[in-house]
Each structure stands twice: as C-alpha cells, then as structure tokens.
Amino acid sequence: MFDYADKPATQRLGVLLLPGFTPGELGLLEDCLAEANRLAEMPLYQLLLLSMDGRPVTSRSGRLQAVDEALRSDGGYPLLFVAAGDLPKPLPATDPVLSALASLGRQRGLLGAWHAGAFWLAAAGLLNGCRATVHWTWLEAFAERHPQVIVSSALFEVDKDRATCGGGVAVADLFLHLLARQHSAELAASVAERLLLERIRGRDDRQRIPLANRVGSNQPKLVQAVLLMEANLEEPLTTDEIAQHVCVSRRQLERLFKQHLDSVPSQYYLELRLNRARQMLRQTSKSIIQIGLSCGFSSGPHFSSAYRNHFKLTPREDRQQGSVRSAAE
Numbered sequence: 163m164f165d166y167a168d169k170p171a172t173q174r175l176g177v178l179l180l181p182g183f184t185p186g187e188l189g190l191l192e193d194c195l196a197e198a199n200r201l202a203e204m205p206l207y208q209l210l211l212l213s214m215d216g217r218p219v220t221s222r223s224g225r226l227q228a229v230d231e232a233l234r235s236d237g238g239y240p241l242l243f244v245a246a247g248d249l250p251k252p253l254p255a256t257d258p259v260l261s262a263l264a265s266l267g268r269q270r271g272l273l274g275a276w277h278a279g280a281f282w283l284a285a286a287g288l289l290n291g292c293r294a295t296v297h298w299t300w301l302e303a304f305a306e307r308h309p310q311v312i313v314s315s316a317l318f319e320v321d322k323d324r325a326t327c328g329g330g331v332a333v334a335d336l337f338l339h340l341l342a343r344q345h346s347a348e349l350a351a352s353v354a355e356r357l358l359l360e361r362i363r364g365r366d367d368r369q370r371i372p373l374a375n376r377v378g379s380n381q382p383k384l385v386q387a388v389l390l391m392e393a394n395l396e397e398p399l400t401t402d403e404i405a406q407h408v409c410v411s412r413r414q415l416e417r418l419f420k421q422h423l424d425s426v427p428s429q430y431y432l433e434l435r436l437n438r439a440r441q442m443l444r445q446t447s448k449s450i451i452q453i454g455l456s457c458g459f460s461s462g463p464h465f466s467s468a469y470r471n472h473f474k475l476t477p478r479e480d481r482q483q484g485s486v487r488s489a490a491e
Contacts, residue, residue, distance in 0.1 A: 170345070176210045176239035179219040179227060180259070182248035184277060187333045188227075191243075194337045197353045198345075206345065210239070214258060222247045235262050237269040241340075244279035247329070249300050249445075252307065253285040260286040270323075276336070277329030284308040292321040297328045298369040303445030316365045328369045335363045383408045384418045391431045395438055398458040401427045436472050439465070443481050450477045 175195065177188065188211075195207045213219045216232035244263070253260055263286040267273060275283050280296045281304065283289050293312045296304045305313040318327035318336040320343075327336040334357065342350035342362075354362050386408045390399060399407070404427060405415040419427050439457040442448060448456075454465030454477070469477045 170204075170206060172205045172208050173240045173344075174210055174238060175207045175241040176212050176233070176243070178212045178214075178233055178242065178244045178259075179221075179229060180244065180246040180279070180282070181220050182222050183219065183227075183245040184247040184329060185221045185223055185225070185227065187247075187276060187329055188245060190331065190333050191337060193357060194334055194341075194353060197356050198341055198349065201349060201352050201356070202345070207241075214262070233262055235265045237266055237271065239266070240271045242266060242271060242273055243325075244273075244275040244282050245277070246275070246279040246282065247277050249278055249303060250281050253282065257285070263288060272323045272325055272340075274325035274327075274336070276327045276333050280304065280311075280326045281307070283324070283326070284311050289324060289326075292324045293319045294321070294324065294326040295319050295328055295369075296326070297330075299441070300445060302442055306446045306448075315369060317363055317367045317369055318365050320365070332363070332369070334359065335367075338362045339365070381418065381422060383410050383415070384422055387415060387418070387427065388430075391427075391434055395435050395458055396456050398431060398435065432468065433472065435459070436469060439469065439477070440473065440480065443477055450481070453477070 177191070179188070192209060195209050199205050199207060210231065211227065211229040212231060212233045213229045214233055216229060218226040218228050221227050259282055263273070263282060267286060267288040273283060273288060277297050278300060280289065280294050281300075284294065284304070284307070289308065289311045291310065291312070293314050293316075295301075295314045295316055295318065298315060301313060301315055304311070317332045318325070318339065320336075320339065325336060325340065327333060334354075338350040338354055339362070341353065350362060387404050390404055390407055401415065402412055405412045408415070410418075416426055419425055419430055423430055425433075435457040439453050439459075442453045442456070443450070446453075450465070451462045454462060457465070459465035459468065466476050466478075469475075469480070473480060475483070
C-alpha cells in the first residue's frame with residue numbers, strides 16, 4: 163500500500179514492563195504496530211516485551227504478562243519505552259532498573275516512557291534539561307522530585323532522543339507522531355483511520371477533558387468562569403469578581419453553575435482548591451500550612467476545618483493514611 167524506494171530495516175521496539183503496568187496501554191501500542199506493519203506490507207517494527215529478569219510481570223489488573231526476554235544492558239533497542247502504571251516511591255540510586263536505564267542512556271537510540279514511566283527515566287538522570295510529562299494526576303509529585311526536568315502537562319513530549327506521554331490513549335498519539343517522523347504522515351494517518359481514531363492529537367492537546375467538551379461549547383461564560391477559578395487558587399476571587407470578569411450578573415453565573423455543574427460557584431471553587439490541596443498532600447513533601455496557603459486558605463485551622471468538612475478527615479490524617487498505604491504496598 164505504501165511504496166518504499168529503499169526497504170527500511172525493521173526496528174526493534176522494546177517495552178520494559180514494570181509491575182503494575184496498564185495492559186490496555188500495551189494493547190493499544192500492539193494494535194498500532196501491527197496496523198503500521200500491515201499497511202506498509204513489511205515489518206517496520208518488531209515489538210519486544212521485556213522485564214528485568216525475563217520473568218512474567220504482574221499488570222495492574224493482577225494478570226501475569228509473559229515477556230520475550232530480559233532487558234539487555236548492551237542495548238540493541240533503537241526504541242525503548244518504560245511502561246509503568248503506579249507512582250513509585252523515591253528510588254535509590256542502587257535500584258537495578260535505574261542502573262540498567264542509565265547504561266542504555268549512554269547508547270544511541272530513543273528512550274521513552276508512558277504513564278508513570280518517566281519517574282524511572284528521570285531518577286536515572288536521563289531527562290535532565292528535557293521536557294517530559296507523566297499522567298496528570300502525578301505532575302505535582304514529578305515536579306517536586308525532579309526539578310532538573312522541564313515538567314509539562316502536554317499530552318506527550320518528544321525532546322531530542324527522549325519521548326514521554328501521560329498514558330491511556332496518548333500512547334497511540336505518541337506512537338503515531340513517531341511513525342510520521344520516521345516514515346510518513348500518510349502512513350500515520352492511515353493507521354489512525356484504521357483504528358477509528360477521530361484524529362491524531364498533537365502534544366499541545368490537553369491530557370484532561372476540557373470543561374467545554376463536558377458542558378458544551380455553547381456555554382463560554384461558564385467555561386471562562388471555571389478557567390478563572392483554576393488560574394486563581396492561591397488568591398481566590400469572589401463570586402462577584404468572577405461574574406464581573408466574564409460579563410454576567412451574579413445571578414446569571416449562579417444559574418449557569420446550578421444548571422450545568424449542579425453546584426453554586428463558591429462551593430465549586432472551594433472543591434477545586436481542596437482537591438488541589440489533596441493532590442499536593444499525597445504527592446509532595448510540602449508542609450500542611452504551605453499547601454493550605456498555596457490553595458487559598460488564610461490559616462492552618464481554616465484549611466484543616468474546610469478539609470475535614472469535605473473529606474471527613476484532617477489534612478494530617480489524610481497524609482498519614484497515604485504513608486501507611488505506601489508502606490503496605
């Protein structure tokens with residue numbers, strides 16, 4: 163279907179599976195590779211599933227996934243991705259995964275990761291000075307642990323010979339971007355069409371579904387109001403100020419929130435700030451008072467009271483429970 167003047171060599175694409183990887187993301191990559199090979203009528207890619215010791219790996223669903231071989235420290239993978247679905251604890255320099263990745267990073271080839279996989283690449287020093295992303299729920303933790311990385315909330319990032327994405331369907335977007343770069347945009351578009359993808363999303367697309375997609379594009383005032391709230395968590399605006407900024411009356415604004423979000427503006431705004439605080443509590447080492455202030459609460463007691471009323475436990479109790487869960491895991 164696609165003519166090549168010179169038959170391209172088959173590329174070995176390795177995927178290092180770490181315990182807790184998401185099988186659906188791996189399946190999506192497998193579908194993309196198979197379709198690319200079929201449409202090109204030649205094996206452009208050879209997929210190799212890897213583990214550290216060559217043994218099967220337990221996925222997030224609890225099933226064992228067989229692999230083709232143990233990760234080779236001498237390379238041989240022009241493309242290598244780290245597949246991880248769980249937020250790791252801070253990794254010691256002696257971690258065998260980090261040692262192997264650091265060795266591979268000194269060789270030629272593209273190293274990538276999806277979902278939480280970038281934590282391992284960053285801990286191995288392979289993302290220093292590069293733009294990189296992880297799943298949006300872990301951006302706070304990633305930024306705090308790895309300040310030497312340029313953390314992005316984009317759908318995916320390709321910087322020099324490093325490629326990362328947030329996981330989920332973005333695995334397909336990243337692969338199709340690389341396919342277009344290595345072979346042709348026409349082939350990438352054909353693969354997307356075969357997989358019934360509406361379009362190939364670019365790196366500038368958001369990881370999270372924009373509010374406009376959820377409530378409809380005919381509610382621009384509501385979308386503007388929520389964007390204002392999200393941009394002003396540290397110093398919250400009043401409902402009257404938000405209404406003034408989006409050029410509606412307070413009553414009109416309250417009616418929009420009630421009709422489309424089943425909430426009043428002040429309560430929706432408070433929940434945004436509290437959810438942000440909970441994310442920071444669980445992912446960063448910042449003090450509770452620092453987190454409260456950065457989420458727009460005037461004092462520790464004010465923050466603790468609002469947090470307990472919403473989540474039924476105090477910020478300190480929530481952080482302690484998170485520590486217990488991590489230790490148990």
